[in-house]
Amino acid sequence: MRRFMRGSWVLGWIGALACLSGGVSRLSAEDTAAAPSASYEAEKAKALANPYPNDFGPTLIDASKYPAEIQATYKTLLTVKCARCHQASRPLNSQFLEPYGTKAEKAAKLVEWKQKNPEIFKDRAVWQPEANIWERYVKRMMAKPGCNIQPAEGRKIWQFLTYDSEQRKTGANAAGWEKQRRQLLADFKAKHPARYNELFETR
Numbered sequence: 001m002r003r004f005m006r007g008s009w010v011l012g013w014i015g016a017l018a019c020l021s022g023g024v025s026r027l028s029a030e031d032t033a034a035a036p037s038a039s040y041e042a043e044k045a046k047a048l049a050n051p052y053p054n055d056f057g058p059t060l061i062d063a064s065k066y067p068a069e070i071q072a073t074y075k076t077l078l079t080v081k082c083a084r085c086h087q088a089s090r091p092l093n094s095q096f097l098e099p100y101g102t103k104a105e106k107a108a109k110l111v112e113w114k115q116k117n118p119e120i121f122k123d124r125a126v127w128q129p130e131a132n133i134w135e136r137y138v139k140r141m142m143a144k145p146g147c148n149i150q151p152a153e154g155r156k157i158w159q160f161l162t163y164d165s166e167q168r169k170t171g172a173n174a175a176g177w178e179k180q181r182r183q184l185l186a187d188f189k190a191k192h193p194a195r196y197n198e199l200f201e202t203r
């Protein structure tokens with residue numbers, strides 16, 4: 001891990017510059033009111049020093065056909081609050097897949113996918129379907145220093161991520177998602193073999 005971090009230092013700096021330049025126009029009054037805390041800066045440095053294949057995919061998606069409330073969350077929360085330490089590409093191109101809906105609906109969808117889309121359960125680097133994976137990760141991000149996400153916002157982001165992951169990674173879009181994700185994985189493996197190994201071959 002330590003060895004890797006030193007190796008990726010240059011990359012971390014490139015990432016930091018990209019993030020800063022992309023972030024300036026989006027800074028809200030809340031973000032600029034107080035100087036960012038040292039612990040937030042440290043968390044951001046950590047986020048950028050350890051890349052994911054996700055980071056090299058698109059930072060935007062087409063959400064224009066999503067329900068209005070989900071679109072609003074995408075525009076005002078996901079692409080703002082989840083892009084302060086790493087880019088929005090990190091959640092948007094993730095293998096994480098959580099069904100949208102109530103607890104019972106989530107369980108029913110997982111059963112249905114096992115029958116209709118069995119490929120979704122065969123490669124966890126492409127699809128990682130779990131009943132509460134986005135809930136866990138949104139909470140994990142919210143617990144980070146300087147994250148600045150209120151509980152009601154966190155719930156909306158969680159709802160967006162379940163809706164979006166289901167839309168873009170399952171059903172008729174499963175094959176397109178697989179192609180895009182496999183390309184990201186192949187490119188990442190070629191560029192960052194040690195990190196690829198750490199993420200996908202040692203678990």
Ligand code: HEC
Nearest residue numbers: 043046047081082084085090091094141144145146147157
């Ligand atoms: C305060 C900085 C910070 C903010 C804000 C933040 N993240 Fe992260 N994120 C990190 C760090 C650091 C990592 C590296 C892994 C870890 O520490 O959990 C990470 C990793 C990730 C990963 C990769 C996890 C994996 O194992 O594949 C995802 C997905 C993610 N973040 C989603 C989000 C979402 C969604 C939001 C908005 C709710 C968000 N992040 C906001 C710092 C942040």
